[in-house]
Amino acid sequence: MDKTAENIKSKFLELGVDIPIEDIVDRLDKLVTKFKVPLDEARRSVITYFLKENDLDRNAFFGGQSTTPDSRSTPDVKLNGIDEGGKWVNIKAKVLQLWDSSHESVSQVGIIGDETATIKFIKWARDMIPDVEEGKSYYFKNVVSNEWNGRFEVTLNKNTVVEELDEDIEVISSPIGGAGDGQPAPMVNVADIAEDGKWLSIKVKVSQLWDNSHESISQVGLVGDSTGTIKFIKWTSADLLDLTEGNSYLFNNVVAQEWNDKFELTLNKNSSIEELDEDIEIASSSIIFAGAMVDVQSGSGLIKRCPECKRALTKGACMEHGKVDGTYDLRIKAVLDDGNTAQESILKRDLAEQVSGITLDDAISMAADALDQGVVLDQMKLKLLGKYFIVTGSKVDRYILVDSIELQDGLDMEMLDELITEAEVL
Amino acid sequence: MAGYVREVSRRVFAQEFRESNLTFKDGDDQYSPQYLLTPTGAKVNRLFIVGTLIEKEDIGTDSEYWRGRVSDPTGSFMIYAGQYQPEAAQALAECETPAFVAIVGKPSTYTTAEGTVLTSVRPESISIVDVTTRDLWVADTARRTLERVKDLDNMDSNVVKAKEHYNTDKDHYSSMVKEALRSLKEDL
Numbered sequence: 034m035d036k037t038a039e040n041i042k043s044k045f046l047e048l049g050v051d052i053p054i055e056d057i058v059d060r061l062d063k064l065v066t067k068f069k070v071p072l073d074e075a076r077r078s079v080i081t082y083f084l085k086e087n088d089l090d091r092n093a094f095f096g097g098q099s100t101t102p103d104s105r106s107t108p109d110v111k112l113n114g115i116d117e118g119g120k121w122v123n124i125k126a127k128v129l130q131l132w133d134s135s136h137e138s139v140s141q142v143g144i145i146g147d148e149t150a151t152i153k154f155i156k157w158a159r160d161m162i163p164d165v166e167e168g169k170s171y172y173f174k175n176v177v178s179n180e181w182n183g184r185f186e187v188t189l190n191k192n193t194v195v196e197e198l199d200e201d202i203e204v205i206s207s208p209i210g211g212a213g214d215g216q217p218a219p220m221v222n223v224a225d226i227a228e229d230g231k232w233l234s235i236k237v238k239v240s241q242l243w244d245n246s247h248e249s250i251s252q253v254g255l256v257g258d259s260t261g262t263i264k265f266i267k268w269t270s271a272d273l274l275d276l277t278e279g280n281s282y283l284f285n286n287v288v289a290q291e292w293n294d295k296f297e298l299t300l301n302k303n304s305s306i307e308e309l310d311e312d313i314e315i316a317s318s319s320i321i322f323a324g325a326m327v328d329v330q331s332g333s334g335l336i337k338r339c340p341e342c343k344r345a346l347t348k349g350a351c352m353e354h355g356k357v358d359g360t361y362d363l364r365i366k367a368v369l370d371d372g373n374t375a376q377e378s379i380l381k382r383d384l385a386e387q388v389s390g391i392t393l394d395d396a397i398s399m400a401a402d403a404l405d406q407g408v409v410l411d412q413m414k415l416k417l418l419g420k421y422f423i424v425t426g427s428k429v430d431r432y433i434l435v436d437s438i439e440l441q442d443g444l445d446m447e448m449l450d451e452l453i454t455e456a457e458v459l
Numbered sequence: 460m461a462g463y464v465r466e467v468s469r470r471v472f473a474q475e476f477r478e479s480n481l482t483f484k485d486g487d488d489q490y491s492p493q494y495l496l497t498p499t500g501a502k503v504n505r506l507f508i509v510g511t512l513i514e515k516e517d518i519g520t521d522s523e524y525w526r527g528r529v530s531d532p533t534g535s536f537m538i539y540a541g542q543y544q545p546e547a548a549q550a551l552a553e554c555e556t557p558a559f560v561a562i563v564g565k566p567s568t569y570t571t572a573e574g575t576v577l578t579s580v581r582p583e584s585i586s587i588v589d590v591t592t593r594d595l596w597v598a599d600t601a602r603r604t605l606e607r608v609k610d611l612d613n614m615d616s617n618v619v620k621a622k623e624h625y626n627t628d629k630d631h632y633s634s635m636v637k638e639a640l641r642s643l644k645e646d647l
Contacts, residue, residue, distance in 0.1 A: 325507055325596070327468050327563045328584070370507060372470040372603045418586040419509060419561020421595045444594050444643070452601055453640045459608055459633040 034061055037076050041083070044094060050087045057083070094119075107175055113149035115187070118180035124187065126152075127170040127202040133249070133268045133301060141165060145173075145187075146204040153186040160191045170202040171195050218286050223316075224260035226298075229291035235298070237263075238281040238313040241427070241434060245342045248353050252276055255427065256284075256298070257315035262427065264297040271301050274308075281313040282306050322378070322433060323423045323441065324371035333365045333385075334410035335396040363393050365413060369422060378424055378433040388422075388438050389413045468507035468563055470600040471497055473534035474635055476506075480576035481624050482568050495566040495578065498625040499607035499632055500618040508536055508580065509561045509588060509596035515551055525551040529560060529580075532597055532639040537579040538562060547582035554587065561588045561596075597643050601636045608632050 038057040045052050057079060064075035084094055109123045126145035134142050140158040144151050154176070156162055165171055174194040176187045189195070218232035226233070237256035245253055251269040254276075255262050265287075267273055276282060285305040287298045300306070337359025338344060339351035346359045365380040365388070386392050391399070391412060400406040421441040426433040471479075479497040495503045510529040518526050524541040525548050540547040547564075554560065564582035571577065611618055611629055621627060 325468070325509075325561070325599075327505075327507055328465075368465060370468045372507070372599060373467060375465040375467045377465075414584065415586060418584050419507075419563070419588045420592050421599075441591075441595055443591055444598055449598060449640060449644060452598065452605065453637065453644070455605055456601070456633050456637040456640060459605070459629065 034058070034072065037061060037072060041076065041080060044080075045083060045087075048089060048094065050083075050089070052083055052087075111149040112145075112147050112152050115150075115152060115178045115185050118178055118185070120178045121175055122178060122187070123172070123174045124176065125170065125172050125198065125202055127204050128165045128167050129204065130303065131165075131167050133270050143167075145171075146202075148203045148205055150205060153184070154189065155186060156189040160189060160193070162189055162193060162195055165195065170198040170200060172198055222260040223256075223258050223263050226263065226289045226296045228289060229296075231289045232286055233289060234283065234285045235287065236281065236283050236309060236313055237265075238315050239276045239278050240315055242276065242278050243434075244338075244344055248342055254278075255429075256282075257313075259314050259316050261316050264295070265300065266297060267300040268302075271304060273300055273304065273306050276306070281309040281311060283309055319425045319427050319436060320433065321423065321425050322369055322371070322374075322376050323421070324369035324374075324376060325419060325421050326367050326417050327370040327375070327419075328368040329410065329414045329417060330366040330368065330377075331410070333367070334363065334413055335393075335400050335406040336362055336364060338362050361393060361397055363391070363396055363409075365389070365417075367417070369424065376433060377431055378426070378435050380435045380438060384435055384438055385413075388440075389416050391416075466492065466504040468505045469501045469503045470596075470603040471501055471503060471506055472600055472604060472635060472639060473508075473510070473529075473531045473536050475499060475501075475533075475604065475632065476536060476566070476578055477534055478625075479503075479566075479578055480568065481621070482566075495568065496617060496621050496624070498621055498627045499604060499611065500615070500621040500627075501603075501607055502617050503566050505563065505565055505583075506580065507561070507563050507596075509559065509593045510536065511593070512551075512554060512556050512558050512560045515554065515556055517552070523548055523552065527551050529562065531600075532642045533635055536562075537577070538564065538582050538585075539567070539579055540582050540585075544582055547585045550585040551582075554585070559588050559590060559593045561586050561592060594643055597639055601640050601643075604632065604636050608636070 035058065038054055038061055041057050042052060042054050060079045060082060061075050064078060080094060084091060107121045107123050112124060112126060115122065126147045129144045129146050129151060131141060131143040134140065138158050139155060141156040141164055143154060145154050173189065175192045176189050179186050179188055218234050221233045221235055237258050240255045240257050240262060242252060242254040249269050250266055252267040252275060254265060256265050257263065284298065284300060287300050287304045289296050290299055332345065337346045339346060339354050339357050340360050341354050342351065344351055344353065349359065350356050363382045363385045365385045367378045367380065369376045369378055380388065382393060391409065396409045399408050399412065422438055423441055424433060424435045424438045426435040475497050479495050481496045482493060483496065484491045484493050492504050497503060508529060510531040512527055513530050513535070514528040516526050517523050519541065522542050527538045529536045529538060540551055562580060562582045563584050564580040567579050567581045569577045569579065608629055611622065611627060
């Protein structure tokens with residue numbers, strides 16, 4: 034934190050403003066310690082505060098000395114020469130990959146490269162710069178380097194001029210293997226995935242498809258092989274064939290990404306999928322939990338889902354698609370409790386039907402008779418609450434996605450004898 | 460994701476529950492959860508009981524207010540459900556006695572004019588179950604209680620607090636568990 038403070042202080046000194054280091058440290062410390070703000074965010078907030086305090090323009094700080102650099106003074110650099118954030122530079126580079134933009138304010142994002150290095154670039158929608166194309170080379174004039182999470186990237190802005198080049202910029206062959214040059218990325222197993230941003234190919238079986246959370250995502254779920262399981266995301270823009278639960282596939286050129294200390298696979302435009310005849314065996318990562326069902330939560334029973342994104346509707350509306358004519362489904366969100374842990378568990382339609390004895394058709398007619406779909410939840414509670422169950426499934430966040438559920442149907446006499454012995458020796 | 464974590468439903472026999480009288484709050488604003496600390500150191504904000512509903516009575520004057528007595532191998536729990544527990548009150552109203560019931564609820568205490576603390580349960584849900592569920596609960600509660608009795612030698616702050624307050628007699632609770640387990644075996 035002290036280093037960050039020093040860094041802010043010296044930047045302001047360059048702009049001719051001397052801010053006492055204690056003031057910077059105080060503000061940083063309050064944000065980071067008391068309000069649990071990540072250091073990056075805190076730094077940003079502190080800079081903004083002091084810029085405002087001293088009536089300075091943001092660009093003055095982030096963009097070096099002048100806000101509108103004239104290109105004569107902006108240096109031409111090679112990509113490996115970018116070792117500092119907030120510098121104006123000109124670069125000649127080839128567009129290697131265009132990624133799916135995660136936000137509407139970003140018009141293009143991807144990787145560019147020259148013979149010395151590759152670097153991420155971002156082009157904002159508001160700057161109205163013509164789109165670049167994969168595989169072509171350009172002269173990017175007046176772009177700004179940024180440091181983000183310990184890595185550098187370049188940002189195109191309203192002063193940026195992009196000129197297409199006739200020459201083909203030669204690109205360093207390493208760090209991004211595979212994609213772009215038609216060569217498939219190396220085959221790996223799930224357990225080998227340990228590096229963020231790595232391109233790879235993998236043979237897996239689809240173990241679960243989950244409720245989709247966003248329209249830009251076409252499918253999301255869990256895939257696995259004999260070494261483990263991993264979450265995958267298939268982007269709508271990737272335009273790939275739809276996966277079916279239980280089938281095995283070869284994923285070519287997918288990217289491993291680290292997210293909250295876990296890895297996931299993303300399937301993008303450069304990826305391809307082949308369905309396999311062989312059946313990939315998935316390592317059992319499932320867990321067992323035994324406990325009493327102490328709650329059947331709201332959102333259980335008869336629900337409606339958005340026909341487009343499969344998300345559950347609230348009050349007849351989908352968060353993404355608004356008012357839609359939903360399709361009925363059954364599910365149970367149960368809390369199982371063993372006296373030490375309250376474990377939330379999700380049962381999909383087939384298991385909900387099995388354990389409650391209410392089929393989807395039953396539920397629909399019950400709701401129609403009562404003019405209220407809440408009756409289904411009430412019936413499920415009557416049937417399930419207070420009883421002991423054993424479930425198996427995979428743990429995802431705080432839930433178990435249940436694969437099997439059984440009523441505990443009797444006392445284990447051996448366990449009973451063991452308990453009695455234990456009580457006697459105490 | 461931080462934030463709300465559901466309170467675990469603790470397993471406590473009726474005898475231990477009746478012998479509990481120490482309540483405290485974690486934190487000091489009005490929304491801090493309240494806990495009942497039992498003699499073996501269970502920190503109870505919610506509990507799960509399966510037993511036999513042996514009595515029920517509407518003791519309300521203006522609106523329905525149901526009192527029920529639920530027994531387990533060691534004693535009985537008093538449960539009270541009124542207009543603020545509509546589902547539980549309705550279940551009690553419709554239920555026949557005796558019946559095996561499973562109850563998820565919150566502990567509640569009342570201090571009499573003489574200074575005696577009475578414990579009761581405010582149910583969130585009451586459901587009819589079968590004898591297997593009841594037996595499973597006895598074994599389950601025996602196991603959790605034994606775990607706590609074994610942990611009485613620990614220096615965990617709840618355990619220390621419980622021992623200071625109740626001067627907990629280990630044998631008292633281990634023999635309670637033993638009796639409960641034996642009754643289970645005899646029944647079969």
